[in-house]
Amino acid sequence: AQSVAQPEDQVNVAEGNPLTVKCTYSVSGNPYLFWYVQYPNRGLQFLLKYITGDNLVKGSYGFEAEFNKSQTSFHLKKPSALVSDSALYFCAVRVPSVGATNKLIFGTGTLLAVQP
Amino acid sequence: KAGVTQTPRYLIKTRGQQVTLSCSPISGHRSVSWYQQTPGQGLQFLFEYFSETQRNKGNFPGRFSGRQFSNSRSEMNVSTLELGDSALYLCASSPAGSRNEQFFGPGTRLTVL
Numbered sequence: 537a538q539s540v541a542q543p544e545d546q547v548n549v550a551e552g553n554p555l556t557v558k559c560t561y562s563v564s565g566n567p568y569l570f571w572y573v574q575y576p577n578r579g580l581q582f583l584l585k586y587i588t589g590d591n592l593v594k595g596s597y598g599f600e601a602e603f604n605k606s607q608t609s610f611h612l613k614k615p616s617a618l619v620s621d622s623a624l625y626f627c628a629v630r631v632p633s634v635g636a637t638n639k640l641i642f643g644t645g646t647l648l649a650v651q652p
Numbered sequence: 653k654a655g656v657t658q659t660p661r662y663l664i665k666t667r668g669q670q671v672t673l674s675c676s677p678i679s680g681h682r683s684v685s686w687y688q689q690t691p692g693q694g695l696q697f698l699f700e701y702f703s704e705t706q707r708n709k710g711n712f713p714g715r716f717s718g719r720q721f722s723n724s725r726s727e728m729n730v731s732t733l734e735l736g737d738s739a740l741y742l743c744a745s746s747p748a749g750s751r752n753e754q755f756f757g758p759g760t761r762l763t764v765l
Contacts, residue, residue, distance in 0.1 A: 579756035
């Protein structure tokens with residue numbers, strides 16, 4: 537079965553420090569990988585995606601993620617955290633080989649708390 | 653372009669009732685997907701519609717149904733509501749092609765009493 541794991545329920549980081557939110561996946565075939573962010577009482581907002589090509593992808597608001605096929609990981613990173621980055625982050629995967637579908641499989645989410 | 657809109661934003665229903673939620677995708681987007689978000693189960697895929705056809709369905713009971721109209725607007729219906737149906741229901745739209753990201757609406761918060 538296809539699955540996505542976010543091993544940390546919460547990540548705490550001080551403002552100005554680098555942050556990492558971890559994601560690993562288990563799928564058959566070549567995955568498309570996505571990161572979304574959710575602020576309280578809001579929908580999900582797209583941050584970045586990996587489809588093919590360079591393993592390091594850059595996205596919105598200074599976020600980037602590194603695709604590692606051998607470790608089946610897609611960790612989200614940012615060099616310098618802001619208090620405004622505090623939110624719930626979701627990793628998601630789509631497996632195009634299973635057919636024409638936009639179905640996303642989400643991880644359980646990681647709450648990022650940035651302290652001033 | 654205007655984003656994905658969902659109506660209503662909040663709903664309170666009682667057990668046994670039915671409810672219809674509406675989603676208007678971004679102009680030009682033909683794929684609409686629905687997700688249920690709960691604290692216990694997280695984000696779960698309900699179904700996807702593309703050009704008025706259901707293209708994929710998640711593991712939900714038959715009480716959950718949906719449809720898509722010719723203008724790509726979509727509705728989902730939940731009949732015989734149960735307490736466990738209380739959730740945030742999110743709609744997402746995307747252009748054709750699985751390489752594209754989905755754009756999410758703000759959601760409809762359904763509370764079943």
